[in-house]
Amino acid sequence: MTGVERREKLLSMLAKSKEPIAGAEMAKQLSVSRQVIVQDIALLRAADNNIVSTNRGYVLLKPGKCERIFKVRHTAEEIEKELQIIVDNGGRILDVFVYHKIYGVVKAPMNIKTRKDIYEYVKTLSSGKSSPLLKITDNYHYHTVQADSENILDNIQKDLEECGFLAKLLDFEPVDFWEKSE
Incomplete structure (x- = not known):
């Protein structure tokens, strides 16, 4: 398994889990050391994945919608x-x-x-x-x-x-700008 594949698997594991996953548990499942998991988590965070460390393991926070x-x-x-x-x-x-x-x-x-x-x-x-x-x-x-x-x-x-920056909609402006036309 390549590093990219392993990080994709880590993201998948975190996304599916409803509970924090300990680094040691991820290391065991992926047959690597805990240090490799720590490094992978750092790379995933650098790639804008919102992964948080807790005292019980890692959690992937779902992006705000x-x-x-x-x-x-x-x-x-x-x-x-x-x-x-x-x-x-x-x-x-x-x-x-x-x-x-x-x-x-x-x-x-x-x-x-x-x-x-x-x-x-x-x-x-x-x-x-x-x-x-x-x-x-x-x-x-x-x-x-x-x-x-x-x-x-x-x-x-x-x-x-x-700050006085907000403005009101005018009569000629549509309420729904996008109408799913994109």
Whole structure:
């Protein structure tokens, strides 16, 4: 069994288990040392698998499937602050999009989940080679945000509102932007 196959098996074991699995038990089932399991777990974590160590073993936390679309309005200079509010509360910014009266929905993926991601995004924007989408809609735009709970999304919404960034839907804007057309 290769290392890749072993790590896939580890993920499968963790995903199927309702209880923590001890490293020694995984090592026994896969005929490797416990140290190999520790190293594999580190590699799986580095690959964005949410594996937690407990006193009874390892647990794979299921990724959050809570999503909410926020309509916001702010200046280009406030982009970093807006993104930090979302990330600092535990949100992941999946995309940015605008709803244009003529062009409809214009969307770009973002996948921002850390302050480092925000730094890189803002740095790219400041290079002057591209403009943020908000420029074509008088600073109005939307983000699809994913989080591990509705409570986190509520906190993000509250903080965006407190900063004056949240905006209301207008009459011409559809409520369901995606209508499963993708």
